[in-house]
Amino acid sequence: MALSLLTPNSLTKIPLTKLRFVPSLSPPPPPPPRAASVSFRRLSIMSSSNGIKVGAAQMTSTNDLDANFNTCSRLVQEAAAEGVKLLCFPETFSFVGMKAGESLQIAEPLDGPTMRRYCSLARDSNIWLSLGGFQEKGPDDAHLYNTHVLVDNYGNIKNIYRKIHLFDVDVPGNMTYKESDFTTAGTDIVAEDSPIGRLGLTVCYDLRFPELYQQLRFQHNAQILLVPSAFTKVTGEAHWEILLRARAIETQCYVIAAAQAGKHNEKRESYGDSLIIDPWGKILARLPDRLSTGIAIADIDLSIVDAVRTRMPISEHKRLESCQKISSLSSL
Template sequence: MSSNAKAAVSRVAVGQMTATGDQQQNLKTCSRLAKEARARGCSTLFLPECFSYIGLTPTDGVKMAQPLTGPLMQQYQSLASSVGIWLSLGGFQERSPTDPDRLCNCHVILDDQGSIRATYRKVHLFDVEVENGPVLMESRSTAPGNELVACDSPAGRLGLTICYDLRFPEVYQALTFQHQAEVLLVPSAFTKLTGEAHWELLLRARAVECQCYVIAAAQAGKHNEKRESYGHSLIIDPWGRVIGKLDDPSATGIAVADIDPEELQRVRRRMPIQQHRIQGRTCLGWDAPQ
Protein backbone atom coordinates (compact mmCIF):
# COMPACT_ATOMS: atom_id res chain seq x y z
CA MET A 1 0.00 0.00 0.00
CA SER A 2 1.37 3.42 -0.90
CA SER A 3 1.89 6.09 1.72
CA ASN A 4 -1.01 8.03 0.18
CA ALA A 5 -3.45 5.12 0.34
CA LYS A 6 -6.42 5.68 2.62
CA ALA A 7 -6.90 3.20 5.45
CA ALA A 8 -10.01 1.10 5.00
CA VAL A 9 -13.21 1.87 6.87
CA SER A 10 -14.71 -1.19 8.58
CA ARG A 11 -18.41 -1.54 9.33
CA VAL A 12 -19.10 -3.28 12.64
CA ALA A 13 -22.10 -4.36 14.70
CA VAL A 14 -22.54 -4.19 18.45
CA GLY A 15 -24.92 -6.84 19.76
CA GLN A 16 -27.41 -6.88 22.59
CA MET A 17 -29.34 -9.82 24.03
CA THR A 18 -30.97 -11.31 27.11
CA ALA A 19 -29.04 -14.51 27.76
CA THR A 20 -30.65 -17.26 29.83
CA GLY A 21 -29.71 -20.66 31.23
CA ASP A 22 -30.38 -22.34 27.87
CA GLN A 23 -27.06 -22.48 26.02
CA GLN A 24 -28.56 -23.66 22.73
CA GLN A 25 -31.21 -20.96 22.74
CA ASN A 26 -28.50 -18.36 23.37
CA LEU A 27 -26.52 -19.81 20.46
CA LYS A 28 -29.58 -19.37 18.21
CA THR A 29 -29.86 -15.74 19.28
CA CYS A 30 -26.17 -15.11 18.58
CA SER A 31 -26.53 -16.84 15.22
CA ARG A 32 -29.42 -14.59 14.25
CA LEU A 33 -27.45 -11.48 15.23
CA ALA A 34 -24.39 -12.68 13.30
CA LYS A 35 -26.40 -13.28 10.13
CA GLU A 36 -28.06 -9.88 10.42
CA ALA A 37 -24.68 -8.19 10.94
CA ARG A 38 -23.19 -9.91 7.91
CA ALA A 39 -26.21 -9.03 5.77
CA ARG A 40 -25.67 -5.39 6.70
CA GLY A 41 -22.07 -5.48 5.53
CA CYS A 42 -20.32 -5.83 8.88
CA SER A 43 -16.88 -7.39 9.22
CA THR A 44 -17.28 -8.04 12.94
CA LEU A 45 -20.02 -8.64 15.51
CA PHE A 46 -19.32 -7.77 19.14
CA LEU A 47 -21.33 -9.82 21.66
CA PRO A 48 -21.79 -9.10 25.38
CA GLU A 49 -20.40 -10.72 28.48
CA CYS A 50 -22.10 -14.05 29.36
CA PHE A 51 -23.43 -14.33 25.79
CA SER A 52 -23.62 -18.13 26.03
CA TYR A 53 -25.09 -18.58 29.52
CA ILE A 54 -26.57 -16.80 32.54
CA GLY A 55 -27.77 -19.06 35.33
CA LEU A 56 -29.54 -18.52 38.61
CA THR A 57 -26.40 -18.77 40.77
CA PRO A 58 -22.63 -18.44 40.26
CA THR A 59 -22.20 -22.16 40.94
CA ASP A 60 -24.45 -22.87 37.96
CA GLY A 61 -21.89 -21.14 35.76
CA VAL A 62 -19.07 -23.26 37.18
CA LYS A 63 -21.02 -26.44 36.47
CA MET A 64 -21.73 -25.36 32.87
CA ALA A 65 -18.19 -24.13 32.13
CA GLN A 66 -16.25 -25.77 29.33
CA PRO A 67 -12.67 -25.54 28.03
CA LEU A 68 -12.01 -23.41 24.96
CA THR A 69 -11.52 -26.67 23.07
CA GLY A 70 -14.96 -27.93 24.15
CA PRO A 71 -18.10 -28.49 22.06
CA LEU A 72 -19.78 -25.18 22.88
CA MET A 73 -16.88 -23.03 21.70
CA GLN A 74 -16.64 -25.24 18.61
CA GLN A 75 -20.24 -24.33 17.80
CA TYR A 76 -19.39 -20.63 17.94
CA GLN A 77 -16.33 -21.26 15.80
CA SER A 78 -18.58 -22.97 13.25
CA LEU A 79 -20.94 -19.98 13.39
CA ALA A 80 -18.11 -17.54 12.62
CA SER A 81 -16.84 -19.60 9.68
CA SER A 82 -20.28 -20.40 8.23
CA VAL A 83 -21.45 -16.78 8.33
CA GLY A 84 -18.01 -15.42 7.38
CA ILE A 85 -17.76 -12.86 10.18
CA TRP A 86 -15.36 -12.09 13.01
CA LEU A 87 -16.91 -12.58 16.45
CA SER A 88 -16.00 -10.91 19.73
CA LEU A 89 -17.37 -13.33 22.33
CA GLY A 90 -17.50 -10.98 25.26
CA GLY A 91 -17.30 -13.34 28.21
CA PHE A 92 -17.29 -17.14 27.97
CA GLN A 93 -17.50 -19.38 31.03
CA GLU A 94 -14.20 -21.17 30.51
CA ARG A 95 -13.42 -24.09 32.78
CA SER A 96 -10.43 -23.08 34.89
CA PRO A 97 -7.41 -25.22 34.03
CA THR A 98 -6.09 -24.93 37.59
CA ASP A 99 -9.10 -24.61 39.93
CA PRO A 100 -12.03 -27.05 39.54
CA ASP A 101 -14.22 -24.88 41.80
CA ARG A 102 -13.94 -21.75 39.67
CA LEU A 103 -14.18 -20.67 36.05
CA CYS A 104 -12.44 -17.99 33.99
CA ASN A 105 -14.51 -15.17 32.49
CA CYS A 106 -12.85 -15.27 29.08
CA HIS A 107 -13.23 -12.80 26.20
CA VAL A 108 -12.53 -14.67 22.95
CA ILE A 109 -11.92 -13.20 19.49
CA LEU A 110 -12.73 -15.49 16.53
CA ASP A 111 -11.82 -14.68 12.94
CA ASP A 112 -14.08 -15.35 9.96
CA GLN A 113 -12.55 -18.81 9.56
CA GLY A 114 -13.49 -19.73 13.12
CA SER A 115 -9.94 -19.61 14.48
CA ILE A 116 -9.27 -18.20 17.94
CA ARG A 117 -7.20 -15.03 17.51
CA ALA A 118 -7.06 -13.82 21.13
CA THR A 119 -8.24 -14.65 24.64
CA TYR A 120 -8.46 -12.32 27.62
CA ARG A 121 -9.39 -13.47 31.11
CA LYS A 122 -11.12 -10.81 33.18
CA VAL A 123 -8.74 -9.20 35.68
CA HIS A 124 -11.09 -7.11 37.84
CA LEU A 125 -13.78 -9.22 39.48
CA PHE A 126 -17.10 -7.69 40.53
CA ASP A 127 -17.27 -8.18 44.31
CA VAL A 128 -19.89 -5.55 45.12
CA GLU A 129 -23.08 -5.22 47.12
CA VAL A 130 -25.21 -2.93 44.99
CA GLU A 131 -27.38 -0.64 47.13
CA ASN A 132 -31.01 -1.64 46.62
CA GLY A 133 -29.73 -4.27 44.20
CA PRO A 134 -28.02 -7.65 44.06
CA VAL A 135 -24.98 -8.87 45.99
CA LEU A 136 -22.52 -10.10 43.38
CA MET A 137 -19.30 -11.78 44.51
CA GLU A 138 -17.66 -12.83 41.26
CA SER A 139 -14.43 -13.99 42.93
CA ARG A 140 -16.28 -16.85 44.64
CA SER A 141 -16.80 -18.55 41.30
CA THR A 142 -14.24 -16.91 39.01
CA ALA A 143 -10.44 -16.94 38.93
CA PRO A 144 -8.92 -13.60 37.85
CA GLY A 145 -6.69 -13.19 34.82
CA ASN A 146 -3.27 -11.57 34.97
CA GLU A 147 -2.53 -10.26 31.48
CA LEU A 148 -3.77 -7.49 29.18
CA VAL A 149 -4.47 -8.51 25.59
CA ALA A 150 -4.74 -6.69 22.27
CA CYS A 151 -5.06 -8.15 18.77
CA ASP A 152 -5.40 -7.02 15.16
CA SER A 153 -8.70 -7.36 13.31
CA PRO A 154 -10.52 -5.91 10.28
CA ALA A 155 -11.89 -3.22 12.62
CA GLY A 156 -8.42 -2.20 13.79
CA ARG A 157 -6.31 -3.16 16.77
CA LEU A 158 -8.64 -4.33 19.53
CA GLY A 159 -8.04 -3.87 23.25
CA LEU A 160 -9.92 -6.55 25.18
CA THR A 161 -11.62 -5.97 28.53
CA ILE A 162 -14.80 -7.14 30.28
CA CYS A 163 -17.47 -5.20 32.20
CA TYR A 164 -16.10 -4.18 35.67
CA ASP A 165 -12.70 -3.43 34.08
CA LEU A 166 -14.41 -0.26 32.83
CA ARG A 167 -13.94 1.38 36.24
CA PHE A 168 -10.13 1.13 36.05
CA PRO A 169 -8.88 3.70 33.50
CA GLU A 170 -5.27 2.54 33.78
CA VAL A 171 -6.29 -0.66 31.97
CA TYR A 172 -7.45 1.28 28.92
CA GLN A 173 -4.47 3.61 29.01
CA ALA A 174 -2.13 0.61 29.03
CA LEU A 175 -4.00 -1.01 26.15
CA THR A 176 -3.79 2.24 24.18
CA PHE A 177 -0.33 3.57 24.97
CA GLN A 178 1.55 0.28 25.45
CA HIS A 179 -0.40 -2.18 23.28
CA GLN A 180 -1.40 0.31 20.53
CA ALA A 181 -5.13 -0.38 20.75
CA GLU A 182 -7.40 1.63 18.46
CA VAL A 183 -10.73 0.07 19.46
CA LEU A 184 -11.48 -0.64 23.13
CA LEU A 185 -13.97 -3.42 23.82
CA VAL A 186 -16.19 -3.43 26.92
CA PRO A 187 -18.63 -6.36 26.69
CA SER A 188 -20.79 -6.24 29.79
CA ALA A 189 -23.72 -7.35 31.90
CA PHE A 190 -24.07 -4.15 33.93
CA THR A 191 -26.71 -4.10 36.65
CA LYS A 192 -29.65 -1.79 36.03
CA LEU A 193 -28.78 0.51 38.96
CA THR A 194 -25.08 0.94 38.13
CA GLY A 195 -25.83 1.17 34.42
CA GLU A 196 -28.24 4.04 34.87
CA ALA A 197 -25.66 5.90 36.95
CA HIS A 198 -22.36 5.23 35.21
CA TRP A 199 -22.50 3.19 31.97
CA GLU A 200 -22.42 5.84 29.23
CA LEU A 201 -20.46 8.29 31.40
CA LEU A 202 -17.54 5.88 31.85
CA LEU A 203 -17.58 4.58 28.28
CA ARG A 204 -17.38 8.05 26.78
CA ALA A 205 -14.63 8.99 29.25
CA ARG A 206 -12.54 6.00 28.16
CA ALA A 207 -12.99 7.00 24.50
CA VAL A 208 -11.98 10.62 25.13
CA GLU A 209 -8.98 10.02 27.39
CA CYS A 210 -7.56 7.25 25.14
CA GLN A 211 -8.69 8.72 21.79
CA CYS A 212 -10.03 5.33 20.76
CA TYR A 213 -13.26 3.91 19.44
CA VAL A 214 -15.17 2.11 22.21
CA ILE A 215 -17.54 -0.77 21.48
CA ALA A 216 -19.70 -1.85 24.41
CA ALA A 217 -21.99 -4.84 23.83
CA ALA A 218 -24.47 -5.29 26.65
CA GLN A 219 -26.81 -7.79 28.20
CA ALA A 220 -30.32 -6.34 28.60
CA GLY A 221 -33.50 -7.11 30.49
CA LYS A 222 -34.49 -9.84 32.92
CA HIS A 223 -32.55 -13.07 32.58
CA ASN A 224 -34.32 -14.79 35.47
CA GLU A 225 -35.87 -13.84 38.81
CA LYS A 226 -32.44 -12.91 40.22
CA ARG A 227 -30.69 -11.07 37.36
CA GLU A 228 -31.53 -7.99 35.33
CA SER A 229 -29.12 -6.12 33.07
CA TYR A 230 -29.10 -2.51 31.93
CA GLY A 231 -28.66 -2.84 28.14
CA HIS A 232 -27.87 0.32 26.13
CA SER A 233 -25.21 -1.18 23.84
CA LEU A 234 -23.08 1.61 22.34
CA ILE A 235 -20.42 2.41 19.78
CA ILE A 236 -18.47 5.59 20.59
CA ASP A 237 -15.94 7.42 18.43
CA PRO A 238 -12.54 8.80 19.57
CA TRP A 239 -14.06 12.25 20.17
CA GLY A 240 -16.55 10.76 22.61
CA ARG A 241 -19.59 10.89 20.31
CA VAL A 242 -22.12 8.04 20.36
CA ILE A 243 -22.26 6.83 16.75
CA GLY A 244 -24.18 3.60 17.24
CA LYS A 245 -26.93 2.49 19.62
CA LEU A 246 -30.09 0.41 19.52
CA ASP A 247 -33.39 2.24 19.10
CA ASP A 248 -34.76 0.14 21.97
CA PRO A 249 -32.10 0.06 24.73
CA SER A 250 -33.52 -3.14 26.23
CA ALA A 251 -34.22 -5.12 23.05
CA THR A 252 -32.29 -7.96 21.45
CA GLY A 253 -30.63 -6.74 18.27
CA ILE A 254 -27.65 -4.94 16.76
CA ALA A 255 -26.51 -1.40 16.06
CA VAL A 256 -24.13 -0.67 13.19
CA ALA A 257 -21.42 1.96 12.74
CA ASP A 258 -18.23 2.53 10.76
CA ILE A 259 -14.77 2.39 12.31
CA ASP A 260 -12.71 4.95 10.39
CA PRO A 261 -8.93 4.84 10.94
CA GLU A 262 -8.57 8.26 9.34
CA GLU A 263 -10.96 9.80 11.88
CA LEU A 264 -9.00 8.22 14.72
CA GLN A 265 -5.75 9.68 13.39
CA ARG A 266 -7.36 13.11 12.90
CA VAL A 267 -8.43 13.20 16.53
CA ARG A 268 -4.99 12.14 17.71
CA ARG A 269 -3.22 14.71 15.51
CA ARG A 270 -5.45 17.57 16.69
CA MET A 271 -4.72 16.82 20.33
CA PRO A 272 -1.52 14.73 20.76
CA ILE A 273 -2.36 13.26 24.15
CA GLN A 274 0.18 10.46 23.94
CA GLN A 275 3.04 12.91 23.37
CA HIS A 276 1.82 15.21 26.14
CA ARG A 277 1.38 12.24 28.46
CA ILE A 278 5.03 11.29 28.05
CA GLN A 279 6.09 14.90 28.67
CA GLY A 280 3.93 15.08 31.78
CA ARG A 281 5.28 11.84 33.23
CA THR A 282 8.82 13.08 32.62
CA CYS A 283 8.10 16.37 34.41
CA LEU A 284 6.63 14.46 37.35
CA GLY A 285 9.67 12.20 37.57
CA TRP A 286 7.70 9.04 36.98
CA ASP A 287 9.91 6.18 35.87
CA ALA A 288 8.57 4.74 32.63
CA PRO A 289 6.95 7.16 30.17
CA GLN A 290 3.90 5.10 29.14
Protein backbone atom coordinates in the same frame (compact mmCIF):
# COMPACT_ATOMS: atom_id res chain seq x y z
CA MET B 1 -25.03 17.08 5.66
CA ALA B 2 -21.67 16.48 7.38
CA LEU B 3 -20.42 15.98 10.91
CA SER B 4 -17.19 17.75 11.88
CA LEU B 5 -15.12 16.74 14.87
CA LEU B 6 -13.35 19.26 17.15
CA THR B 7 -14.24 22.48 15.22
CA PRO B 8 -16.13 23.23 12.03
CA ASN B 9 -12.84 23.66 10.15
CA SER B 10 -10.87 20.77 11.57
CA LEU B 11 -10.57 17.09 10.88
CA THR B 12 -12.32 15.04 8.28
CA LYS B 13 -15.85 15.88 7.22
CA ILE B 14 -17.95 12.78 7.75
CA PRO B 15 -21.04 12.34 5.57
CA LEU B 16 -24.06 11.23 7.50
CA THR B 17 -26.17 9.12 5.17
CA LYS B 18 -29.10 6.97 6.05
CA LEU B 19 -29.07 8.62 9.45
CA ARG B 20 -31.39 7.56 12.23
CA PHE B 21 -29.72 8.92 15.35
CA VAL B 22 -30.65 8.98 19.01
CA PRO B 23 -28.94 12.09 20.48
CA SER B 24 -26.20 11.12 22.90
CA LEU B 25 -26.99 13.91 25.33
CA SER B 26 -30.57 12.82 25.84
CA PRO B 27 -31.60 9.70 27.73
CA PRO B 28 -32.96 6.87 25.60
CA PRO B 29 -36.74 6.73 25.36
CA PRO B 30 -38.59 4.44 27.75
CA PRO B 31 -38.74 0.87 26.43
CA PRO B 32 -41.96 -0.39 24.91
CA PRO B 33 -43.67 -3.44 26.41
CA ARG B 34 -41.66 -6.53 25.57
CA ALA B 35 -43.24 -9.07 23.27
CA ALA B 36 -43.19 -12.73 24.10
CA SER B 37 -41.08 -13.46 21.03
CA VAL B 38 -37.63 -11.96 20.51
CA SER B 39 -37.68 -8.89 18.27
CA PHE B 40 -34.55 -7.78 16.44
CA ARG B 41 -33.89 -4.09 15.99
CA ARG B 42 -30.91 -2.16 14.79
CA LEU B 43 -29.57 1.35 14.15
CA SER B 44 -27.10 1.79 11.30
CA ILE B 45 -25.00 4.91 10.81
CA MET B 46 -22.64 5.36 7.88
CA SER B 47 -19.85 7.43 9.40
CA SER B 48 -17.45 7.38 6.45
CA SER B 49 -17.11 6.09 2.92
CA ASN B 50 -13.77 4.57 4.02
CA GLY B 51 -15.25 2.78 7.03
CA ILE B 52 -15.63 -0.86 7.92
CA LYS B 53 -18.93 -1.92 9.45
CA VAL B 54 -18.95 -3.23 13.01
CA GLY B 55 -21.81 -4.25 15.26
CA ALA B 56 -22.58 -4.29 18.98
CA ALA B 57 -25.12 -6.98 19.85
CA GLN B 58 -27.69 -6.63 22.61
CA MET B 59 -29.45 -9.67 24.07
CA THR B 60 -30.97 -11.21 27.19
CA SER B 61 -29.13 -14.47 27.86
CA THR B 62 -30.57 -17.17 30.11
CA ASN B 63 -29.42 -20.52 31.49
CA ASP B 64 -30.35 -22.26 28.22
CA LEU B 65 -27.21 -22.79 26.12
CA ASP B 66 -29.13 -23.77 23.00
CA ALA B 67 -31.56 -20.85 23.15
CA ASN B 68 -28.70 -18.40 23.61
CA PHE B 69 -26.82 -19.88 20.66
CA ASN B 70 -29.91 -19.63 18.49
CA THR B 71 -30.24 -15.94 19.34
CA CYS B 72 -26.55 -15.34 18.62
CA SER B 73 -26.84 -17.24 15.34
CA ARG B 74 -29.75 -15.08 14.20
CA LEU B 75 -27.86 -11.91 15.09
CA VAL B 76 -24.76 -13.12 13.23
CA GLN B 77 -26.83 -13.85 10.13
CA GLU B 78 -28.41 -10.40 10.29
CA ALA B 79 -25.01 -8.74 10.79
CA ALA B 80 -23.41 -10.66 7.92
CA ALA B 81 -26.26 -9.67 5.61
CA GLU B 82 -25.58 -6.02 6.48
CA GLY B 83 -21.88 -6.36 5.65
CA VAL B 84 -20.65 -6.25 9.25
CA LYS B 85 -17.05 -7.49 9.54
CA LEU B 86 -16.85 -7.66 13.36
CA LEU B 87 -19.83 -8.45 15.59
CA CYS B 88 -19.36 -8.02 19.34
CA PHE B 89 -21.43 -10.00 21.84
CA PRO B 90 -21.90 -9.07 25.51
CA GLU B 91 -20.49 -10.67 28.62
CA THR B 92 -22.06 -14.06 29.48
CA PHE B 93 -23.48 -14.26 25.95
CA SER B 94 -23.69 -18.06 26.01
CA PHE B 95 -25.03 -18.58 29.54
CA VAL B 96 -26.44 -16.69 32.53
CA GLY B 97 -27.01 -18.93 35.52
CA MET B 98 -30.20 -18.92 37.55
CA LYS B 99 -28.76 -20.63 40.63
CA ALA B 100 -25.43 -20.47 42.41
CA GLY B 101 -22.94 -22.88 40.93
CA GLU B 102 -24.63 -23.26 37.54
CA SER B 103 -21.89 -21.39 35.70
CA LEU B 104 -19.25 -23.68 37.17
CA GLN B 105 -21.21 -26.72 36.08
CA ILE B 106 -21.35 -25.67 32.43
CA ALA B 107 -17.83 -24.18 32.22
CA GLU B 108 -15.77 -25.71 29.39
CA PRO B 109 -12.24 -25.46 28.00
CA LEU B 110 -11.81 -23.29 24.92
CA ASP B 111 -11.66 -26.36 22.70
CA GLY B 112 -14.95 -27.68 24.14
CA PRO B 113 -18.19 -28.12 22.21
CA THR B 114 -19.72 -24.73 23.06
CA MET B 115 -16.82 -22.63 21.80
CA ARG B 116 -16.37 -24.89 18.77
CA ARG B 117 -19.99 -24.16 17.92
CA TYR B 118 -19.38 -20.40 17.96
CA CYS B 119 -16.15 -20.76 15.98
CA SER B 120 -18.10 -22.65 13.32
CA LEU B 121 -20.68 -19.87 13.31
CA ALA B 122 -17.95 -17.29 12.61
CA ARG B 123 -16.47 -19.42 9.83
CA ASP B 124 -19.79 -20.21 8.17
CA SER B 125 -20.81 -16.53 8.22
CA ASN B 126 -17.36 -15.18 7.25
CA ILE B 127 -17.35 -12.73 10.16
CA TRP B 128 -15.10 -11.91 13.11
CA LEU B 129 -16.73 -12.40 16.51
CA SER B 130 -15.92 -10.81 19.85
CA LEU B 131 -17.32 -13.27 22.39
CA GLY B 132 -17.11 -11.28 25.56
CA GLY B 133 -17.33 -13.25 28.74
CA PHE B 134 -17.26 -17.00 28.16
CA GLN B 135 -17.29 -19.37 31.13
CA GLU B 136 -13.92 -21.02 30.51
CA LYS B 137 -12.99 -23.95 32.75
CA GLY B 138 -10.67 -22.62 35.42
CA PRO B 139 -7.56 -23.83 37.24
CA ASP B 140 -9.61 -25.99 39.63
CA ASP B 141 -13.14 -27.35 40.04
CA ALA B 142 -14.19 -24.40 42.19
CA HIS B 143 -13.22 -21.64 39.74
CA LEU B 144 -13.67 -20.60 36.13
CA TYR B 145 -12.23 -17.81 33.99
CA ASN B 146 -14.42 -15.01 32.63
CA THR B 147 -12.85 -15.04 29.18
CA HIS B 148 -13.22 -12.67 26.24
CA VAL B 149 -12.61 -14.77 23.11
CA LEU B 150 -11.76 -13.17 19.76
CA VAL B 151 -12.55 -15.41 16.77
CA ASP B 152 -11.63 -14.61 13.16
CA ASN B 153 -13.73 -15.22 10.06
CA TYR B 154 -12.05 -18.59 9.51
CA GLY B 155 -13.27 -19.81 12.88
CA ASN B 156 -9.86 -19.59 14.57
CA ILE B 157 -9.41 -18.24 18.08
CA LYS B 158 -7.07 -15.30 17.51
CA ASN B 159 -6.62 -14.30 21.14
CA ILE B 160 -8.22 -14.45 24.56
CA TYR B 161 -8.42 -12.06 27.49
CA ARG B 162 -9.28 -13.29 30.97
CA LYS B 163 -11.08 -10.63 32.99
CA ILE B 164 -8.68 -8.95 35.41
CA HIS B 165 -11.03 -6.91 37.61
CA LEU B 166 -13.63 -9.08 39.34
CA PHE B 167 -17.02 -7.70 40.39
CA ASP B 168 -17.07 -8.00 44.19
CA VAL B 169 -19.60 -5.37 45.26
CA ASP B 170 -22.71 -4.64 47.25
CA VAL B 171 -24.81 -2.53 44.90
CA PRO B 172 -27.15 -0.29 46.96
CA GLY B 173 -30.77 -1.25 46.44
CA ASN B 174 -29.91 -3.98 43.98
CA MET B 175 -27.69 -6.94 44.75
CA THR B 176 -24.63 -8.33 46.46
CA TYR B 177 -22.30 -10.11 44.08
CA LYS B 178 -18.88 -11.65 44.64
CA GLU B 179 -17.43 -12.84 41.35
CA SER B 180 -14.16 -13.89 42.98
CA ASP B 181 -16.00 -16.67 44.85
CA PHE B 182 -16.07 -18.70 41.65
CA THR B 183 -13.81 -16.84 39.18
CA THR B 184 -10.03 -16.63 38.92
CA ALA B 185 -8.77 -13.25 37.75
CA GLY B 186 -6.63 -12.95 34.65
CA THR B 187 -3.22 -11.29 34.66
CA ASP B 188 -2.48 -10.32 31.04
CA ILE B 189 -3.40 -7.19 29.09
CA VAL B 190 -4.38 -8.20 25.56
CA ALA B 191 -4.50 -6.37 22.23
CA GLU B 192 -4.84 -8.03 18.83
CA ASP B 193 -4.62 -6.92 15.21
CA SER B 194 -7.64 -7.44 12.98
CA PRO B 195 -8.87 -6.25 9.57
CA ILE B 196 -10.88 -3.60 11.40
CA GLY B 197 -7.95 -2.25 13.40
CA ARG B 198 -5.97 -3.03 16.53
CA LEU B 199 -8.39 -4.25 19.18
CA GLY B 200 -8.04 -3.84 22.95
CA LEU B 201 -9.90 -6.57 24.87
CA THR B 202 -11.64 -5.92 28.20
CA VAL B 203 -14.75 -7.14 30.07
CA CYS B 204 -17.45 -5.20 31.95
CA TYR B 205 -16.16 -4.17 35.40
CA ASP B 206 -12.76 -3.37 33.82
CA LEU B 207 -14.49 -0.21 32.59
CA ARG B 208 -14.04 1.39 36.02
CA PHE B 209 -10.24 1.09 35.87
CA PRO B 210 -8.95 3.65 33.35
CA GLU B 211 -5.33 2.60 33.76
CA LEU B 212 -6.09 -0.62 31.85
CA TYR B 213 -7.38 1.39 28.89
CA GLN B 214 -4.43 3.78 29.13
CA GLN B 215 -2.07 0.84 28.79
CA LEU B 216 -4.04 -0.60 25.89
CA ARG B 217 -3.73 2.72 24.06
CA PHE B 218 -0.26 3.96 24.95
CA GLN B 219 1.64 0.70 25.43
CA HIS B 220 -0.27 -1.70 23.16
CA ASN B 221 -1.34 0.76 20.44
CA ALA B 222 -5.05 -0.11 20.52
CA GLN B 223 -7.34 1.78 18.14
CA ILE B 224 -10.63 0.13 19.11
CA LEU B 225 -11.62 -0.84 22.65
CA LEU B 226 -14.07 -3.71 23.16
CA VAL B 227 -16.17 -3.57 26.34
CA PRO B 228 -18.62 -6.51 26.48
CA SER B 229 -20.74 -6.11 29.58
CA ALA B 230 -23.62 -7.16 31.80
CA PHE B 231 -23.99 -3.98 33.87
CA THR B 232 -26.59 -4.01 36.62
CA LYS B 233 -29.59 -1.74 36.15
CA VAL B 234 -28.57 0.52 39.05
CA THR B 235 -24.94 1.01 38.00
CA GLY B 236 -25.90 1.23 34.34
CA GLU B 237 -28.35 4.07 34.91
CA ALA B 238 -25.71 5.96 36.88
CA HIS B 239 -22.49 5.37 35.00
CA TRP B 240 -22.66 3.24 31.82
CA GLU B 241 -22.67 5.89 29.08
CA ILE B 242 -20.49 8.31 31.06
CA LEU B 243 -17.72 5.78 31.62
CA LEU B 244 -17.76 4.53 28.04
CA ARG B 245 -17.51 8.01 26.57
CA ALA B 246 -14.75 8.89 29.04
CA ARG B 247 -12.70 5.86 27.98
CA ALA B 248 -13.13 6.83 24.32
CA ILE B 249 -12.14 10.46 24.92
CA GLU B 250 -9.12 9.83 27.11
CA THR B 251 -7.68 7.13 24.81
CA GLN B 252 -8.83 8.61 21.48
CA CYS B 253 -10.11 5.16 20.51
CA TYR B 254 -13.37 3.84 19.16
CA VAL B 255 -15.34 1.98 21.85
CA ILE B 256 -17.68 -0.92 21.05
CA ALA B 257 -19.80 -1.86 24.06
CA ALA B 258 -22.12 -4.85 23.63
CA ALA B 259 -24.54 -5.19 26.53
CA GLN B 260 -26.80 -7.70 28.21
CA ALA B 261 -30.30 -6.27 28.58
CA GLY B 262 -33.39 -6.92 30.66
CA LYS B 263 -34.40 -9.65 33.11
CA HIS B 264 -32.48 -12.90 32.82
CA ASN B 265 -34.38 -14.49 35.69
CA GLU B 266 -36.10 -13.47 38.92
CA LYS B 267 -32.83 -12.51 40.59
CA ARG B 268 -30.82 -10.86 37.82
CA GLU B 269 -31.42 -7.89 35.53
CA SER B 270 -29.03 -6.07 33.19
CA TYR B 271 -29.12 -2.45 32.05
CA GLY B 272 -28.60 -2.88 28.29
CA ASP B 273 -27.93 0.10 25.94
CA SER B 274 -25.30 -1.29 23.55
CA LEU B 275 -23.21 1.57 22.14
CA ILE B 276 -20.58 2.36 19.54
CA ILE B 277 -18.60 5.54 20.30
CA ASP B 278 -16.04 7.41 18.20
CA PRO B 279 -12.60 8.70 19.36
CA TRP B 280 -14.07 12.14 20.08
CA GLY B 281 -16.62 10.64 22.49
CA LYS B 282 -19.65 10.92 20.20
CA ILE B 283 -22.18 8.09 20.12
CA LEU B 284 -22.38 6.71 16.60
CA ALA B 285 -24.94 3.97 17.15
CA ARG B 286 -27.36 2.62 19.71
CA LEU B 287 -30.61 0.70 19.51
CA PRO B 288 -33.90 2.65 19.65
CA ASP B 289 -34.35 1.35 23.20
CA ARG B 290 -31.99 -0.23 25.68
CA LEU B 291 -33.84 -3.54 26.13
CA SER B 292 -34.49 -4.90 22.64
CA THR B 293 -32.49 -7.79 21.23
CA GLY B 294 -30.68 -6.51 18.16
CA ILE B 295 -27.55 -4.90 16.75
CA ALA B 296 -26.21 -1.34 16.77
CA ILE B 297 -24.16 -0.88 13.60
CA ALA B 298 -21.64 1.82 12.65
CA ASP B 299 -18.55 2.32 10.50
CA ILE B 300 -15.04 2.27 11.95
CA ASP B 301 -12.73 4.63 10.02
CA LEU B 302 -9.16 4.61 11.32
CA SER B 303 -8.42 7.90 9.54
CA ILE B 304 -10.71 9.48 12.15
CA VAL B 305 -8.54 7.99 14.91
CA ASP B 306 -5.44 9.43 13.23
CA ALA B 307 -7.08 12.82 12.75
CA VAL B 308 -8.17 13.13 16.38
CA ARG B 309 -4.75 12.08 17.64
CA THR B 310 -2.98 14.49 15.28
CA ARG B 311 -5.13 17.48 16.23
CA MET B 312 -4.81 16.73 19.95
CA PRO B 313 -1.51 14.82 20.43
CA ILE B 314 -1.93 13.73 24.04
CA SER B 315 0.55 10.89 23.52
CA GLU B 316 3.26 13.54 23.08
CA HIS B 317 2.08 15.52 26.09
CA LYS B 318 2.04 12.76 28.69
CA ARG B 319 4.19 13.87 31.63
CA LEU B 320 3.12 11.78 34.59
CA GLU B 321 5.94 9.21 34.36
CA SER B 322 8.55 11.96 34.17
CA CYS B 323 6.99 13.75 37.15
CA GLN B 324 7.07 10.54 39.18
CA LYS B 325 10.75 10.06 38.41
CA ILE B 326 11.54 13.64 39.38
CA SER B 327 9.59 13.27 42.62
CA SER B 328 11.47 10.07 43.44
CA LEU B 329 14.82 11.73 42.88
CA SER B 330 13.89 14.79 44.94
CA SER B 331 13.04 12.63 47.91
CA LEU B 332 16.53 11.15 48.13
